[in-house]
Amino acid sequence: MHISKKCCTFAAYFYVNGFMNTNLGFVRVAAAVPALRVADCHFNAMQIRTLIDEAINDGVEVICFPELSITGYTCADLFFTQQLQQSALRELESLCDYTRSKAIIVLVGAPLKVDNDLFNCAFVITDGEVMGVVPKVNLPNTGEFYEKRWFTSGRAAREYTPGGIAPRIPKIEIWSGEVPFGTDLLFTTRNYTFGVEICEDLWSPLPPSTQLAIQGAELVFNLSSSNCLVGKHAFRRQMITQQSARVHCGYIYTSSGVGESTTDVVYSGSTYIAENGEMLCEGERFQRSNSMIISELDIERLRTDRQRNTNFTKDKAGHYRHINVAPIEREEEFTEPLHRRFSAAPFLPAKNEEDQYCMDIFSIQTSALSRRWEHTHAETLEIGISGGLDSTLALLVCVQTADILGYDRKRIVGVTMPGFGTSDRTYHNALRLMQELGITHREISIRDVTTQHLEDIGHDIDKHDITYENAQARVRTLILMDLANELNGLVVGTGDLSELALGWCTYNGDQMSMYGVNAGIPKTLVRYLVRYAAENLYGEPLRSILLDVCDTPVSPELLPTDENGEIAQKTEDKVGPYELHDFFLFYFLRYGFIREKIKYMACRAFEDLYDEETIDKWLNTFMRRFCTQQFKRTCMPDGPKVVSVSLSPRGDWRMPSDAGCI
Numbered sequence: 001m002h003i004s005k006k007c008c009t010f011a012a013y014f015y016v017n018g019f020m021n022t023n024l025g026f027v028r029v030a031a032a033v034p035a036l037r038v039a040d041c042h043f044n045a046m047q048i049r050t051l052i053d054e055a056i057n058d059g060v061e062v063i064c065f066p067e068l069s070i071t072g073y074t075c076a077d078l079f080f081t082q083q084l085q086q087s088a089l090r091e092l093e094s095l096c097d098y099t100r101s102k103a104i105i106v107l108v109g110a111p112l113k114v115d116n117d118l119f120n121c122a123f124v125i126t127d128g129e130v131m132g133v134v135p136k137v138n139l140p141n142t143g144e145f146y147e148k149r150w151f152t153s154g155r156a157a158r159e160y161t162p163g164g165i166a167p168r169i170p171k172i173e174i175w176s177g178e179v180p181f182g183t184d185l186l187f188t189t190r191n192y193t194f195g196v197e198i199c200e201d202l203w204s205p206l207p208p209s210t211q212l213a214i215q216g217a218e219l220v221f222n223l224s225s226s227n228c229l230v231g232k233h234a235f236r237r238q239m240i241t242q243q244s245a246r247v248h249c250g251y252i253y254t255s256s257g258v259g260e261s262t263t264d265v266v267y268s269g270s271t272y273i274a275e276n277g278e279m280l281c282e283g284e285r286f287q288r289s290n291s292m293i294i295s296e297l298d299i300e301r302l303r304t305d306r307q308r309n310t311n312f313t314k315d316k317a318g319h320y321r322h323i324n325v326a327p328i329e330r331e332e333e334f335t336e337p338l339h340r341r342f343s344a345a346p347f348l349p350a351k352n353e354e355d356q357y358c359m360d361i362f363s364i365q366t367s368a369l370s371r372r373w374e375h376t377h378a379e380t381l382e383i384g385i386s387g388g389l390d391s392t393l394a395l396l397v398c399v400q401t402a403d404i405l406g407y408d409r410k411r412i413v414g415v416t417m418p419g420f421g422t423s424d425r426t427y428h429n430a431l432r433l434m435q436e437l438g439i440t441h442r443e444i445s446i447r448d449v450t451t452q453h454l455e456d457i458g459h460d461i462d463k464h465d466i467t468y469e470n471a472q473a474r475v476r477t478l479i480l481m482d483l484a485n486e487l488n489g490l491v492v493g494t495g496d497l498s499e500l501a502l503g504w505c506t507y508n509g510d511q512m513s514m515y516g517v518n519a520g521i522p523k524t525l526v527r528y529l530v531r532y533a534a535e536n537l538y539g540e541p542l543r544s545i546l547l548d549v550c551d552t553p554v555s556p557e558l559l560p561t562d563e564n565g566e567i568a569q570k571t572e573d574k575v576g577p578y579e580l581h582d583f584f585l586f587y588f589l590r591y592g593f594i595r596e597k598i599k600y601m602a603c604r605a606f607e608d609l610y611d612e613e614t615i616d617k618w619l620n621t622f623m624r625r626f627c628t629q630q631f632k633r634t635c636m637p638d639g640p641k642v643v644s645v646s647l648s649p650r651g652d653w654r655m656p657s658d659a660g661c662i
Contacts, residue, residue: 025299030060031254032055035259041070067225074263079118088111095108107223109198127326133179140200154182185320196221197222207243220250224253270285271292304590305591368515373401381412386557387552389527394518413441421472421559423561470509477512477513493637500636501585518639520642535547583598586645587601590645
């Protein structure tokens, strides 16, 4: 059997009794394609059994098989025969009994006759019981598909009443007794709720999954039998990711494989597992044997987005039945690692999207700054240039903005303010940047004025403490502000989102400006953008300067350099690696995850770079600093939101400055 999955050596030790700890919110699911013989129900059921056992061994909680997987989708007029109908029911009963005492929920497709109607159905089975049967709603009747010749739409199982839509056939009688039947079924476990739709339902103008999700389904399973055509695979994949994003759900899709009849069309066995617009896992098509993909869906992540979407409210007029599903639990503890991987750089673009992504960011920044520049009627822009990452990105944005507005670049006043910790490397990079970009350059040393100020307040110049550092940062801000007054200008802030999250900025120093163009960009993305600009937007010698800026250690340069004139004060030695902090920031701010979950995900994402102790240490630092430094964010200046999170007190993040640590 072919199983497509991604594993790592870090154990998923949050499993309890075979199911993932509800505090972490992961649910392991599988989309399976069994080998198939058309109309050979016994053979098909045996293949399904094999895949069920494989899934159980891999800790899968729910497994989904294709549409009409007991009989095959291409039986055509054989569906009318009593022999095929009865054979399908016998194998369903046997399969149902086979699941007894097995810790899994099984979704399998088969035809079912109700009164004089034949329905294309999905059976939800666990622990020897059929929990519910969902009929297909939208039946194709064009081209090579003539389902309306054999099947009745699931709409026939519902009827309009004065109070709305109610089930006309609420239950059906099968071998195990009466079971719920209809398109209004929601299946609720102790950890999540799921719904079912079948193939063409997804392609309809209003897919059943939309209403299922509104009514509470967090996962949607699609049992499908979609044929393969040139270009259809990409279109189908796009539909699945879009639907999962539209209704904030996990979407599990599996379709009939190559065992189906090739009389007119071919089936490829497409499988997908998507979550909220992201394709988590995708199976290899055209497999000739049993195949299965496995991944984990994050229920907490889905619930966070639904919680914030005020349009995501239940339709009170809708009539949906909740079926409690309680699969048995494993006796032994399950420690198989997660199949799902987590990006170590959640703010960075995918490889094939980097051009559009980076250009969009520059467009957002320049559009914002150009509007503010025009609105204030400022003659100039004042920006402190240190030769570091943040000021370099802000300078590039200022230059691009001037070009867009048709302004002379000389209206940008770059100010170098060398102090006690300024290194030769950053100083010369700052000078070269301004020269190559053709802006106005001013150099104003802060050494004498800071020395005088420290003397005035009675501070020993040799005492290199927080007063010594912050005095320099505030002097620099004073110079920029006063220079802007002198030149009828606007001070452009350079601080980034990561620094704001950690409070790694001086209150009323570099924390303050008249407009912060980088305030919505995390540090890892700042570095990425500068490197992108070097490699794609500029030629030599500017390219070499920008690349050297990217390779320079991040530092506020407020402590004296070492004996070789090199940077002695490195930010990441003090507060921790920015790649870790940006990871923490994304999952804490975007999804509100608990500390334990963020730590677990970080251990997975950075397993080759940092050990658990290191991650735990810097996560503690992040949580502590984030909570205690809110007062700096409460009065931060305007700046554009760029990525999916922001710390603006007027927009995304409102928090009391004296809140306790989380």
